[in-house]
Amino acid sequence: MEKHNLVIVGGGPAGLAAAISAYDMGETDIIILERESKLGGILNQCIHNGFGLHTFNEELTGPEYAQRFIDEVNKRNIKYLLDTTVINITNDKHIKALSTSGLYNIEAKAIILSCGCRERPRGAINIAGSRASGIYSAGTAQKLVNIDGYMPGKEVVILGSGDIGLIMARRMIFEGAKVKAVIELMPYSSGLNRNIVQCLNDFNIPLLFSHTVIDIKGKNRVESVVIAEVDEKLNPKLETKQEIKCDTLLLSVGLLPENELARGADVNLSRITRGAIVDDNLMTNIEGIFECGNVLHVHDLVDYVCEEAKEAGIKAYEYINNKDINNYSKTEIICENGVRYTVPELIIKNNDNIPLTLKLRVGNVYKKVKLEVKCDDEIIYSRLRPVVAPGEMEKLDLKPDQVLKLRNANTIKVYLRSIEE
Amino acid sequence: MxxxxxxxxxxxxxxxxxxxxxxxxxxxxxxxxxxxxxxxxxxxNPKRMVTSSVKVINGKENVVSVKTKEAIPKALIFESLKLLKNLVLSAPVKIGDIVIKNILDTGVDFIATRNVDKE
Incomplete structure (x- = not known):
């Protein structure tokens, strides 16, 4: 049995940032386990620009951003294993991992889960129709084009206007394909505005809101998809159906944190985020198991992932060196009126640890609202937001006096208040 | 407005x-x-960054990702992509390597955004 103080599962941006920060705190016995044959995670296939404006003050592509972190890891001689898949973690922090050189059994003092998320597949949204080839998740298509150098098709329809779908619309056009339409079930996009502008509008690709794919036709290869408008209950209005000829359907219909390992270790998961329920140390209910990045909740920006991961690295270091950080009582944040979730969900009581950022997402597009935090009967935070949308994570940087109130409260509520009221 | x-x-x-x-x-x-x-x-003069990929031989990977070092005029996007179409690079390629100099006289280069080691 190998022993390590800190085992990090996943060598994407979250895992790398967590490793670097734990190392810089003074932890030298770290090992990163990565299932792919190189570090960097999903950034390796995100060859578009727009990463790192917050962290590096310049606009990088995904692989460049990843390389900055990989270089920092190498500078510190932090150990990592590639082509190594963790297959099981127990609640007493024993890790089983498979690699090309065999089976590893590792005992850890602390574990950071930074294994990211995966795409919702066709089965998750139950599209009727044939099982012809030519149906890909947008991320799979992205990997084929950007890493392997293959084109998945020539005439493309994209279902879902998440960022990967939008980015792939432009990417397919750049490689000579035709993108016929992007179909979005909701009346708004979950992707970033900038991507709608520079990936769709720039190339006159129609974006159809409140539409969905109701049938896929074709025997061996996709030949067309049938789309229809949906009503307020998201049921298709059959009289509006139209057929679009295409040979490829890309699905960009959401991401799910990959928490099979966490579940196996008895980590409590949120039914909303599908990530772990963590306190403001980013620790799960299992002492010494932390989560950060997209395995905890899906982020919009890699910069935010790395910020969160940095925090997890610091907290894991503190845990390894001072075992009692879990022995506090905690207050659960109640989300109301439009707020879907917060991370963290649990606030440690009467702790003198001051820096605290609440991250949250709303469930719909709301205009002219106040984002408020109420501790018992006192509103401790109130900020006017002209527009909030599910696609954009809100970050509440609380001031020291606000954090103190949060830590002393018996009930904490986070909600949206319409200012017309 | x-x-x-x-x-x-x-x-x-x-x-x-x-x-x-x-x-x-x-x-x-x-x-x-x-x-x-x-x-x-x-x-x-609307401008855009252009990111794409170029074929690589003798490398650990088949393609290397590239970007325009700065944004180029939007109207030149497709013409700039044509320059990449039949280009083949030989590994090793390093981040920042110039792939195409002075794209269509814009003064902007295409540079590599990924390290591709020799096989």
């Missing part, structure tokens, strides 16, 4: 650009200086 969504970063600020006087364009709604510049450029 024209409205744009700034594409410089994922914040996507909603810009209002007063272009009634082209020698004195006023931008509001931006949260940083880059937004102001974007608003002015979008009226006078």
């Amino acid at each position: 024209r409205e744009f969504i700034c594409i410089n970063c994922p914040l996507g600020c909603n810009l209002k650009v007063d272009d009634s006087d082209l020698s004195n364009i006023k931008v509001t709604g931006n949260t940083c200086k880059r937004g102001e510049k974007y608003g002015i450029d979008e009226v006078l």
